[in-house]
Amino acid sequence: MSSKVILFDVGNTGMKIGIASTDSGAPIAASYMLPTDPVATVDSLGLLLDASLRHAGANNVSACVASSVVPSMDPVLDEACAKYLGCSVRFVPDDLPFPMENRYERPAEVGADRLLAAYAAVELHPAQAHIVIDFGTATTFDCVLGRAYLGGLICPGVLSSTRSLAGQTAKLPQIRLQILEEADPTPSIGRSTSQSLTHGLLFGFASMLDGVVERLSAILNEEARGAMTEPPLVVATGGVARAVCRVARTPIVLDQDLLLAGLKKLHDQAPDFT
Helix, strand or coil: CCCEEEEEEECCCEEEEEEEECCCCCCEEEEEEEECCCCCCHHHHHHHHHHHHHHCCCCCEEEEEEEECCHHHHHHHHHHHHHHCCCCEEEECCCCCCCCEECCCCHHHCCHHHHHHHHHHHHHCCCCEEEEEEECCEEEEEEEECCEEEEEEEEECHHHHHHHHHHHCCCCCCCCHHHHHHCCCCCCCCCCHHHHHHHHHHHHHHHHHHHHHHHHHHHHHHHCCCCCCCCCEEEEEECCHHHHHCCCCCCCEECCCHHHHHHHHHHHHCCCCC
């Protein structure tokens, strides 16, 4: 039986965990989502991870790789994995750098999740240029030309927008992800408050996606000095990606395990893991 690598995508609101064989090129066998708990202890997190992985049959763990945008969680996750899984965590990009050029004005400012999404799109969905959209706590659009990360845009997140509206208004309800995913994708005028809010979020963010992609595509062509022979490939991931992308007009590659697959690719390419 081959050993396992555990992959962690630690976001502001959730921690996505992937399990894969350490064999090079092995796919993500299973993935789980846990809430990000900023006050978690080594033992509370370790016990939760141990129980989740045992339930998934993930024995013989030999490596842990993580991307994190919550610095306070990093030492807790590392110690929890060392104590309960028997191996320390390799974090990107500090322990596992991305093999691509970073053209951000201050490269260290770019979130690990944005770089990881860009790298994963390049490795897993080859194209001349990419626009990578991550529907997380924020909605990010990142631009890649060849193997160069150029930067991008940070916009409000879908679910964080719903929470903000519900928290700052007296009569607007909070919309759950399931409602967005089950909503009728046909554009229509809302005939109730719930429908007005649901369709406003879906078609509002889909229209934002279409408009931003159109503008960024033109900018990428300028960056390439007109040398692009095809439009940028748009790759989307994140919790509400499916709900928004199904009503957008832009052709989109939907990859819900994009970041986990990127971590697995980095694991496979690291010489000390092979």
